[in-house]
Amino acid sequence: MDVSFCRTGVRKYPPHQVEVEAIQQKTTQIFHKVYFPDDTDQAFEVDSSTRAKDFCQNIANRLSLKSAEGFSLFVKIADKVISVPEGDFFFDFVRHLTDWIKKARPNRDGTTPSFTYQVFFMKKLWTNTVPGKDRNADIIFHYHQELPKLLRGYQKCSIEEAVQLAAYIYRVKYGEDTTKLNGQSIQYLLKELLPQDLIKTQNLNDWRKQILAAYNRDQGKTPDEAKIGFLKLIFKWPTFGSAFFEVKQTTEPNFPDILLIAINKHGVNLINPVTKEILVTHPFTKISNWSSGNTYFHMTIGNLVRGSKLLCETSLGYKMDDLLTSYISLMLTTMQKHQTLRRH
Known part of the structure; x- marks a missing residue:
């Protein structure tokens, strides 16, 4: 099946329960509550054709933000907080996520658990964030x-x-x-x-x-x-706008076993959790490969044959993986824009 086709046209999942209820009540208007970090929330109209990117733009407009860049929708369900890819239909993503969580965690008696979810809107990528500008x-x-x-x-x-x-x-x-x-x-x-x-x-x-x-x-x-x-x-600190992860690393004998990893616009920073010193910063351009699972996050620095590996034990590998992917994709998009501008 052609993935790009899914992204542009046909939806991949049956309607979400919220949509079904709206259709039954003969209304196509669905208002969805979105929570913000300052403990406020607002309701936004969403329909079945709303993509995450449009939803983000609507929120940015309502809150009079200067730009939606770097912001993302997050769905909190069970003990996970997962970022919604901007190209996805919002309700498709939620349906897929609730189905996945239900399958992954059946009740002891074999029945399907019901999960409620909350939607948050937050800054995710801090590449161009300068305090005082917005x-x-x-x-x-x-x-x-x-x-x-x-x-x-x-x-x-x-x-x-x-x-x-x-x-x-x-x-x-x-x-x-x-x-x-x-x-x-x-x-x-x-x-x-x-x-x-x-x-x-x-x-x-x-x-x-x-x-x-x-x-x-x-x-x-x-x-x-x-x-x-x-x-x-x-903002003067090298760790401004970082997402922090405490991990157990098993590959670097010169570093502490328990490391603090900060992912930010500079790359992946390994920090001594006691002294708070940055031991090394791996810029995104030097990271050739990474993977994650329920209990781990692995990353290769330098080329695949002679590069060094960082192996970490963590339950937040999915978040590290997503952040790395998102920062690198923003970096590549920015580079492409500059190259296009130069040609013209």
Whole structure:
């Protein structure tokens, strides 16, 4: 069967349950709820001919984003969050995914489980993301997607940077109200403000004083300005806009067994999880092959015969695989555009 034909014309799967219900109720209007990283959601009209790319563009238009580039729809089902390929019909993808999950996980008594799913819209590829260029994207997406990575302690961050970032986060959460910083629950508050591996490096009172001083220096800033200030600071780091994966590697004797892998616009970065030092960055142009399964992710750097291999144990291989494929395909598309422009 010609795959390109599926992509352009005929749908590959029978109608999704949501479509069937709409047809039975004699309506072709289906409104689908989409969740955003800032904890808001909106309903969008989708029909059976809606492709993921059009759906993304509709969302970008509604939210007044300057561009939909790098954004993707994600379907969360069971314990997986899977990105929807932009050329796919939205409902086909959901139907295929629910069928696949049902087959993969039958109930103990042999009956078919029913799974509900949620749809998220998020930034996936950060190739051209510069804080301050698209205010709405910064406020709704970039800040809320980068914050959890900071708090998990994945990036190399100095005490001074942590203090300034904590002041921004505090302003976003609590605005002009400083009572929380003077309250008794400071140790719980710090978990919301600082990378987890840094909290113990100073006593609570020192953190409180320094964060309050940094907060007061930014008097008059709005919570939205604080979000952009936060992004502009971490934009200087080589790990800005990364997806992080903790893996067990079995091929590099000179590297720790447990590695942090950051996939971002620079390529695949291997990081020491204790020191946060980047041990090596493999640019996309040097990665010749990769594969993934339920328990692994494998990658070849350099040519297939004499190249080096990186073998990792992880349950998130499918995400690493998809990110690598997507970044490389964006890179190739961009290169083709430049070549076409040069010819003309």
